[in-house]
Amino acid sequence: MDRKKLVEFKNVSFQYEEEGALVLNQVSFDIYEGEWVAIIGHNGSGKSTIAKLLNGLLMPKDGEIIVDGKKVDDDTVWDIRKDVGMVFQNPDNQFVGATVQDDVAFGMENRGVPREEMRERIQRTLSAVRMQDYLITEPHRLSGGQKQRVAIASVLAIAPKVLILDEATAMLDPTGRKEIMHTVNDIQESEGLSLITITHDLQEIVQADRVIVMNKGQIWKETTPRELFLQREELREIGLDVPFVAQLTDELRKQGVPLKEAALNHEELLEELWKFNSKM
Numbered sequence: 227m228d229r230k231k232l233v234e235f236k237n238v239s240f241q242y243e244e245e246g247a248l249v250l251n252q253v254s255f256d257i258y259e260g261e262w263v264a265i266i267g268h269n270g271s272g273k274s275t276i277a278k279l280l281n282g283l284l285m286p287k288d289g290e291i292i293v294d295g296k297k298v299d300d301d302t303v304w305d306i307r308k309d310v311g312m313v314f315q316n317p318d319n320q321f322v323g324a325t326v327q328d329d330v331a332f333g334m335e336n337r338g339v340p341r342e343e344m345r346e347r348i349q350r351t352l353s354a355v356r357m358q359d360y361l362i363t364e365p366h367r368l369s370g371g372q373k374q375r376v377a378i379a380s381v382l383a384i385a386p387k388v389l390i391l392d393e394a395t396a397m398l399d400p401t402g403r404k405e406i407m408h409t410v411n412d413i414q415e416s417e418g419l420s421l422i423t424i425t426h427d428l429q430e431i432v433q434a435d436r437v438i439v440m441n442k443g444q445i446w447k448e449t450t451p452r453e454l455f456l457q458r459e460e461l462r463e464i465g466l467d468v469p470f471v472a473q474l475t476d477e478l479r480k481q482g483v484p485l486k487e488a489a490l491n492h493e494e495l496l497e498e499l500w501k502f503n504s505k506m
């Protein structure tokens with residue numbers, strides 16, 4: 227069965243200033259329903275600009291963007307924002323409510339969701355991010371990770387078709403990062419959402435279905451995490467470092483250990499080494 231295209235970027239170019247350099251130069255890609263796509267690139271490669279174009283915070287200078295069959299323009303932008311939810315890096319800039327439940331309610335109030343349904347969605351989305359016990363907590367009392375969970379719940383409450391996390395875990399410690407990504411992955415699978423995660427850390431792309439690598443405003447490569455991790459030298463040239471496990475796999479391979487593919491985590495590497503060991 228053909229998968230449905232939810233997002234289409236067609237030859238999109240963008241510049242912030244009239245005479246300035248192109249920040250995005252003829253960028254084209256598709257994102258399908260239920261898919262997790264990671265967009266990665268070093269600082270300034272154009273990742274956040276893509277996110278902002280996707281929900282109409284910016285409009286392309288050239289080319290077009292289609293979200294769920296609708297072209298993003300001044301007439302559709304409010305509809306598009308129902309379909310595309312975004313969570314940014316700094317949780318403190320995203321709170322508008324005096325309590326956690328007020329905050330989750332805010333976006334729904336703006337969209338005229340009936341009271342009863344609002345209550346149900348607040349419960350459901352806060353449970354999904356495991357924050358159901360904090361309904362009446364003031365946001366400033368939460369940890370960074372908890373704040374990001376609430377920000378995610380607030381976006382989910384609007385029932386978007388696409389969820390974008392723009393460096394949303396960058397301010398958290400490694401454990402907090404893992405927990406959030408785990409939660410988001412669960413939600414994505416249970417709700418059939420398309421997920422776009424934007425990061426400059428290759429460790430964060432391991433679970434994605436596909437990766438788009440940006441370099442200087444253009445797509446440098448569109449591939450899978452596993453394939454990408456095999457390209458350690460090329461990645462380094464564009465300012466990206468593969469995670470430790472992939473580096474180790476690469477070094478072992480160079481030493482003659484016949485590891486077939488790039489390991490995505492310690493468990494996989496261990497399993498491959500175990501197989502190799504049993505054959506010796």
Ligand SMILES: Nc1ncnc2c1ncn2[C@@H]1O[C@H](COP(=O)(O)OP(=O)(O)OP(=O)(O)O)[C@@H](O)[C@H]1O
Nearest residue numbers: 242243249267268269270271272273274275276426
């Ligand atoms: N509001 C703005 N006005 C002018 N130039 C901007 C603006 N926002 C971003 N830029 C420039 O556009 C380019 C791409 O920025 P963008 O934020 O999309 O990159 P990024 O890959 O997300 O990087 P980062 O991880 O640092 O946010 C950079 O050169 C940046 O300096």
